[in-house]
Amino acid sequence: MKKLEKLLDRILRRVNINLKVQKFEVDPFLRPSVPFRKLSQFYAFYGVTGQHPLHFHFSHSNLAGSYFLGKCRVDGSILYKSDIRGDELRSKGESLNLRGIRMTLDQDEIISISDSLLVKTLVHSRSHDPENPEVFNIKNSASCPFANIHGSPLEGSFLGAFATADLTTLHGCVVGPFAYVQVGELWHEKVEPGQIWINQTEVFDFRYRFPEDVLKKYIRIEPGGLPGGRFMEFLNSRKADFRRVFDVVHLEPVPSVPRTTSLSRYAVVKPKTRFGANVLIAQRAYIENSILGKGSNAQENCFIINSHLKGNNVTAHGAKLINTHLQENVFVGFNSFLHGLAEAPLVVGRGSIIMPHTIIDIREPLSIPEDHLVWGIITSPYDLRLHSISLEALAAVTRMKTIGRMEFCGSGEKFVAAFKQRINHILEANGAYYDGRKNKGHAQKGQNIAYNIIQPYRMGAQKGIYPTIDIQP
Amino acid sequence: MKKLEKLLDRILRRVNINLKVQKFEVDPFLRPSVPFRKLSQFYAFYGVTGQHPLHFHFSHSNLAGSYFLGKCRVDGSILYKSDIRGDELRSKGESLNLRGIRMTLDQDEIISISDSLLVKTLVHSRSHDPENPEVFNIKNSASCPFANIHGSPLEGSFLGAFATADLTTLHGCVVGPFAYVQVGELWHEKVEPGQIWINQTEVFDFRYRFPEDVLKKYIRIEPGGLPGGRFMEFLNSRKADFRRVFDVVHLEPVPSVPRTTSLSRYAVVKPKTRFGANVLIAQRAYIENSILGKGSNAQENCFIINSHLKGNNVTAHGAKLINTHLQENVFVGFNSFLHGLAEAPLVVGRGSIIMPHTIIDIREPLSIPEDHLVWGIITSPYDLRLHSISLEALAAVTRMKTIGRMEFCGSGEKFVAAFKQRINHILEANGAYYDGRKNKGHAQKGQNIAYNIIQPYRMGAQKGIYPTIDIQP
Structure with missing residues (x-):
């Protein structure tokens, strides 16, 4: 285990160097979440489909329980139960518009994770760093359980538990627990816990911050301990159901999944559940006694229980629906x-x-x-009034609007349009619009996936370290 | 599937070119044993231990159901449910005596399988080709179910069902079903079905050939069909028991296996079975209602049913014991x-x-x-007389001895000594003599093995082909 312990030390030190300016040390937030015994017991797995350009490279790393799809390399890192999905990376020859300048990729984009520690973190989408469109880079960074790194290269940064970095390049930043940023680029910034922040330079800015007492009830972080609060209690109560899907190589197929629907064998599906066509159920999703209508999806770490999704619903990574009925085209965010x-x-x-x-x-x-647009914390109809606005009213905003703790400024019209466009893109990418010929998405492309299992050294100084593996077409 | 079909054609053609002189075509013996559907469904797996130098390289091949341990590369080949064990390969720096000349290996030995088709074949031990001690080479060759390639590089050769090439370099040879050769080297030779042949140049020669009618009862080969007869009936009747061990990732540990005993999680163990210390149960072994005493082993493809092994017993690859009691130090060959x-x-x-x-x-x-030394076919005490000799009597033979269909010439003493030495070596290599500190063998070294699962492309032109994988420390 010696090498693995040294590796962890080395990673934490590298992250700390980058966050010295912030006077922030990551150790107390991450060490308790790294169970050494499990690191040398759990297997990692990667998918091979024939639809996603293939290149995996793993060296001097621990990958316990982690999953990979699409091009990816991991060097000198510890990924514990992380989910690295590279199926939206750009391909060689793809032409893109960066700040008004056209350029063509001369190689396939790859996710590169080096000198980093990701715990139960989801990495997804493609690089949004205009300086580096070929590499979705995560370096000298650390992230806590149920963080999302979505289209966001990270350098020398820290994400707290349940934090999301969405379409944002982060350099030397600390993002607090349950904070959400979608702001393009941040340098040496500290984002407070529970801060929701969406910004498009000179177009719009949306901010909301959870009250501290609310946050504490749902997600409680004490340095030196594991995350606590209602989110964790909810997740822990359903943890055991995932054991079986990771213990069995070939699970019996679930009956009556439509041909254009994709149900990951690493998802938990309990009675009585029904799936429509063009549905995507990603790995680590949990569905119980629910109906998922045509074109809806349950992304990684989603829980859908006693619920009904009418159709074309997005349940983004980590979203949980319990006794919830979504009419058509409802979007539920990270x-x-x-x-x-x-x-x-x-x-x-x-x-x-x-x-x-x-x-x-x-x-x-x-x-x-x-x-309607809905945000923040809602426990009653009264709360709803303070945490929602009709899309029509929002689109009419031209300068500023404050509702409760929410502050919006800029063009409401452009904000609504940007959101709608993105939801449409997500539905399209996930295969909601597949008609049997056109508009194939993840639900259709991921169907013939083969899962490969890799394991670390089981004893000696190398215990817990994975052999160097290179996989190409 | 197109590439896989082409690959099979290409391999068969390459083998046929080599066997043209023999007027032998391998297609009718192998095509029926290659189930294309399973080739694209079954996973392959390899072991990582920290005790065996690591290097795997797989390219342009199908490896369905196959297992690998130790250094190995496979290129342009189809290995279906084969078992490639490289845990007795020589290491860099090892000094060896070849035909009286000392040399030191300047690299680790590796098993290299190229342009070949192995079906349910076991490859084991190390190269016995004095010209090439660094590579256990199998090239342009094909082998049928339950063949053993043991310490035997193969070039342009064919092994029939249940045939064994043991410590013998084969070039352009056809070895018939259930034939066994341990003769050092053969060039462009045809070994008849059921021929048992052990030869050490100018020292001794042992030959026995099964009568044709006996052979037919136990192993029947009809070109264009699958092997039949009692061996196959026996194996097929127990096939279903292996399904579970290949379907589950982490099986519950079997209770009460001594600490110095190694039980592969890919073996089948049924009640009521007991294991002594220093026992090795290899993958694909099947044990039922039996006692395996201290230092005994059950190698790959062994079946031990209602039997008792007193201790220090070798049950070599593919041997089957049913209602059989072995006293101490009994050796049962391939x-x-x-x-x-x-x-x-x-x-x-x-x-x-x-x-x-x-x-x-x-x-x-x-x-x-x-x-006693026992060979051939025995169904009664009468048969035993015609198919056995006391080791003492055999050791006294100096020129020739014929018993029934068995012909021996040369030094009986040296024959007995060579056999005893080899049995001792096998026990030692398998860890039978481990005393808690010294004499570690496979039973002890294989204990902390991690199994990694690899799978082929599931669709498209590449269907059934495995991605190119390179694994190093």
């Missing part, structure tokens, strides 16, 4: 927690947008009207 | 079939040697005295 009760369900009207990192936790029935 | 009945058990006395490819198939109890 790590949202929508918790109704059997006797007090939540209904979300057609076309509404649940912002990333929204908490709706009700004890009486609640209906969200159609075409 | 692919032997020892079949007693509950009411008519077989007892083999201390120190006796059951030659490779021996068939004992009885309906009344039979005891083989101690320190």
Whole structure:
């Protein structure tokens, strides 16, 4: 185990160097989340499909429980139960517009993770660093459980538990727990816990920050300990159900999944669940007693329980739906927690947008009207008024709008348009619009996936380190 | 599937070119044993231990169901359910005596399999080609189910079903079904079905050939069909028991296996079975209602049913023991079939040697005295007289001895000594003599093995082909 311990030390030191300016040390937030015994026991796995250009390279790393798809290299890093999905990387020859300048990629894009520690973190999409479109780079960085790195190269940065870096390049930044940033680029910035921040330079800016007492109830971080609070309690209570899917090589096929729907064999599906066509159920998703209508998806780390998704619904990475009914075209953002009760369900009207990192936790029935934007913390109809706006009203904003703790400035019209465009893109990418010939997406491309299992050295000084592996077509 | 079909054609053609002189075509013997559907469904796996120098390289090949340990490369080949064990390869710096000349290896030995088709074949030990001690080479060759390639580089050669090439370099040879050769080197030779042949140039020569009618009963080959006969019937009746061990990633540990005993998680163990210390149960072994005493082993493809092994017993690759009691230090050679009945058990006395490819198939109890050499086909006490000799009597032979169909010439003393030395070496290599500190063998070195699973492309033109994989420390 000696090499593995040294590797962890080395990574933490490298991250700390980068965050010295912030006076931030990552050790107390990450050491408790790295269980050495499991690091040398768990296998990692990668998918091979024939649809995604293939190149994996793993060296001097531990990859316990992690999953890979698409081009990826990992060097000198520890990825514990992380999910690295490179199926939206750009391909060689693809032409793109960067700040108004056209350029063509002369090689396939690759996710490169070096000298980093990612714990239960999802890495997805493609690089949004205009300086480096061929490499989705994560270097000298560390992230805590259920963080999302989405289209966001990271350098010398730290993500707290349930934090999301979305389409944002981060250099030397600390992003607090449950914070969400989608702001293009940040240098040596500290993002406070529970801060939701969406910014397009000189176009719009959306900010909301969870009150400290609310945050503490749902996600509690104590340096030197594991994350606690309602999110973790919810996840821990369903942890055991995942054991079987990781223990068995070939699970019996689940009956009656439509041909154009993709159900990962690393997802948990419990009775009574029904899937429509063009549905994507990603690995590490959990579905129980629910109906997923045509073109809806359950992305990684999603939980959908006693719920009904009418169709074309996005349940983004880490979102949880319990006793929740989504009308058509509802979008639920990253790590949202929508918790109704059997006797007090939540209904979300057609076309509404649940912002990333929204908490709706009700004890009486609640209906969200159609075409609304919803954010923050909602436990009652009263809260809803302070944490929502109709898309029509928002589109009419030209300078500024404050509702409760939410501050918006800039063009509401452009904000709504950008969101709608992105939701449409997500549905398209996931295969919601597949018609049997055109518009293939992940739901169709990931169907014939073969999973390969890799394991670390089991004893000696190398214990827990994976052999150097290079995989090419 | 197109590339896979082309690959098979290409391999068969390459083997045929080499065997043109023999007027032999391999296609009718191998095509029926290559199930294309399974080739693209089954996973392959390799072991990583930290005790065996690591280098795997797989390119343009199908490896369905195959297993690898130790350094190995496979290029342009199809290995279907084969077992490639490189854990006795020589290491860099090892000094060896070749034909009286000392030389030191300047690199680790590697098994290299190229342009070949191996079906359910076991490849084991190290190169015995004095011209090439760094590479255990298998090239332009094909082998049928349950063949053994043991320490035997093969070039342009064919092995029939249940054939064994043991410590013999083969160039352009055809070895018939159930034939066994241990003769050093053969060039453009045809070895008849059921021929048992052990030769050490100018020292001794042992020959026995199974009568054709006996052979047909146990192993029947019809060009264009699958192998048939009692061996295959026996194997097919227990095939289903292996399904579970290949379907589950982490099987529950079997209780009460001594710490110095190694039980592969890819073996089948059924009640009520007990293991002593220093026992090795290799992958693909099957043990049922049996006792394996201290230092005994069950190598790949062995079946041990209702049997008792007293201790320090070798059950070589593919040997089967049913209702059989082995006293201490009994050796049972490759692919032997020892079949007693509950009411008519077989007892083999201390120190006796059951030659490779021996068939004992009885309906009344039979005891083989101690320190005897046994070969051929035995179904009664009468047969035993015609197919055995005491080691003492054999050691006294100085020129020639004929018993039934067996012909021996040369030094009986040296023959017995060579056999005893080899058995001792096998026990030592397998860890039978481990005392808690010294004499570690496979039983101890293979204990902390991690299994890695690799899978082929599941669709498209590449279907059934494995990605190019390179694995190093």
